[in-house]
Amino acid sequence: MQTLQRFCCLLYYWGITLAIHRDSPPFANHKDLYNTIDATLLGDVAWQSFSLEYSGEKPAGDCPLWMQQSYDVWFWDPHAIVRNMLANSDYTGEMDYTPYHEFQEKDKKHHYKDFMSGDWAWHQSDEIAQDPQTHGAAFIPIILGSNKTMVSVATGQNDYYPLYLLIGNVHNNVRHAHRHALALVGFMAIPKTSKKGMNDPTFRKFKKQMFHSSLSKIFTNLKPGMTTPEVMWCGDGHYCRVIYGLGPYIADYEEQVVLAGIIKNWCGRCLAFPTSLDDGGVSQSCEHTDALVDLPFTNDFPHANIYQLLAPDLLHQLIKGTFKDHLVEWCFPQGHRFSQWTGDDLKVLMKVYLSAIKGHTISVRLNISLPRQHSLVHYEILVRLFGTPNGLCSSITKSKHIKAVKKPWRRSSKHKALSQMLLTNQRLDKIAAARVDFQNHSNFANDDIDNNDNNHEEQQHKETNPFAMEADDYNDVEDDGVVDDEDIIADVKLARSARHYDCAFINIDDKQDGILSMDIVRIFCFLSFTFTNGHMYPCALIQWFPRIAEERDELTGMWMVAPSFNEDGSHDLLIIHIDSITCGTHLLPIFSTQFVPQGLQFHHSLDAYQGFYVNHFIDHHAFELVS
Structure with missing residues (x-):
């Protein structure tokens, strides 16, 4: 009933805007809309x-x-x-x-x-x-x-x-x-x-x-x-x-x-x-x-x-x-x-x-x-x-x-x-x-009237964010859990207060395949500078995470990396061109036999642990790259 009321209200205000042009909405009411669809x-x-x-054969008596x-x-x-x-x-x-x-x-x-x-x-x-x-x-x-x-x-x-x-x-x-x-x-x-x-x-x-x-x-x-x-x-x-x-x-x-x-x-x-x-x-x-x-x-x-x-x-x-x-x-x-x-x-x-x-x-x-x-x-x-x-x-x-x-x-x-x-x-x-027929006859200016705005924003996000990933195939499956507004607000506050540095694959050798052609880095910030030739270079400030061994871990099947430091204990940093970044990656701490310390936040894990697994199970892209 609320949907019908909102629809009738929309028709009413739509009619007001069209009245000055001596025009009227395409439907008189919701019944007119339904009749049009049915026809x-x-x-x-x-x-x-x-x-x-x-x-x-049915039993005798009480059937x-x-x-x-x-x-x-x-x-x-x-x-x-x-x-x-x-x-x-x-x-x-x-x-x-x-x-x-x-x-x-x-x-x-x-x-x-x-x-x-x-x-x-x-x-x-x-x-x-x-x-x-x-x-x-x-x-x-x-x-x-x-x-x-x-x-x-x-x-x-x-x-x-x-x-x-x-x-x-x-x-x-x-x-x-x-x-x-x-x-x-x-x-x-x-x-x-x-x-x-x-x-x-x-x-x-x-x-x-x-x-x-x-x-x-x-x-x-x-x-x-x-x-x-x-x-x-x-x-x-x-x-x-x-x-x-x-x-x-x-x-x-x-x-x-x-x-x-x-x-x-x-x-x-x-x-x-x-x-x-x-x-x-x-x-x-x-x-x-x-x-x-x-x-x-x-x-x-x-x-x-x-x-x-x-x-x-x-x-x-x-x-x-x-x-x-x-x-x-x-x-x-x-x-x-x-x-x-x-x-x-x-x-x-x-x-x-x-x-x-x-x-x-x-x-x-x-x-x-x-x-x-x-x-x-x-x-x-x-x-x-x-x-x-x-x-x-x-x-x-x-x-x-x-x-x-x-x-x-x-x-x-x-x-x-x-x-x-x-x-x-x-x-x-x-x-x-x-809808498909209207698109074929160019009745819509945009390719997708329902998702055009969302697709445009998503495309902009992918163009400006080198870590944009495709959604998981199973995101739309019905879940038994419920997410309320308090959870969303809490996550937003956390995202604003905590520093979050992405990790990524960078391409270093086109002659190799899989992870051998790439290194793992932690990105601290993006920056750009203009050279003397007047050309601007978009760059990233990164810390190296070299591989611990030249073979995968035998039990998990994952490659292992560790953060690189200078002799004085400072981060081993470097500025690289943004074009060398392949895509984002997910690093998992090597927990060994210890449990996660009480009070440790996820955004501290890259600093709290000394070794990490390169998690190629995180999504299809990472699996294909590492394999």
Whole structure:
């Protein structure tokens, strides 16, 4: 309601400014705006639905309520969604129509990055090329993802089951940039029963059957295009023959259990026993599942095997599963006075974890038979098949929950909210499609009306600050923690009162590779001077941090450096040209077996410690430079 009031107020004041020009706003009121959006044909895909109900044998007498109910599944035609994605000119230059293999020039190692660089897309295209009917068609991998989410702890329906879709041709950076590369497909039904009935084998089987039947029904329209090529208009302005294929499925472990039709604590990719997962086992197969349980939905589509298509999940398997739930709780049982670990806390801790625990005696367990940890055994083959795991992480779908589920729910009246959420998502997709069309027809003076100011400021920052870095891919993942205004104010005050000197890589030898071509320095200030020729030279006053050894530390894999001093104990300073600075770097103190002294502030660490690790885990840029 507050949003409507603000919108009406904006129209009112807008009308006043236009009145002197004998003009009026484009919309009379919010209803006029909604009617205009609803009448827009761009990005218009109508919602469809079907109902499912239990058809098995019902007990005599008191029949459970879930056996009597009908369950509605709402969805958009995935064929129309894929057509709109392919035609989106916003992805021009950031979409691969053919698979490729990329090798590093210096050592000929296979370099995996985006999805189409993986072996799975390559093999699928080989099969397409061998069939005379499909030869020459571009392969379009259909990547799916689903994850339950809760919108409220109040009574009534407070959880939803959204289903998402993206195509593997789009680059990973586009998926993380929230440019509609991940699309909402529909809302799956959630059958419910009493707490006592949750463990009823009949109920659990019904849930799995309904899940797989729903997926099979939703993607029926794509099935013809998996064997017969279709001609599609693409965003680069050309027509293209395409062939579809079911790709990886993004899901956490609980959902992988349902997808693969396995028992909890088993692996979805191999037949290793739950009591000894580390011993490994042969790969799962559809034939094995056919003999035990009902068929998965992938059996209804050509060239699809759910056991090969379970995607790696960095968020739940590595960040939360392995790191937070085990390593952090193991080494920091009290959480260092953290009442709750947030996603940002964990991401920062991961980058400094090795150096923090080195030198401390920690018990070692050789056998950890847990599914999430065991899944890491399969990561090498999964990277080779699907490219880098960040392109298939459930953090993408969780981040989409905010826009597709949580915000539309908050805007609803909370009474029969789903129908209102469907309409909100339909309008948002139309606005997004219209925005791209307006840009193509030069209706906007700027490239990006929403982010132009922010992008301009960011570009200025990058031009003036040699230490500007790109944001982490996982910054937009929903976190459990809350940051309040007091924290922000405290940080601002600290930043104003404490001296903060950045460290950086500087280039010293173009003939060497990696860190051997660079030195580490601490920058005390930036300055400039004008020479006799009238040219101004921008410079920096630095202190050297030479390497302690010519090899990495054996345990952490990090290079080690130490500050350089003159014979009288003063800092070894030098003035260098700013062009020699490559980028910023992060130095971690070598703590050894000692704990951090009480009262030591982070901005004193470069003076308090005598040796430091060059932390190449801090971001992608540092990792590439040091490697």
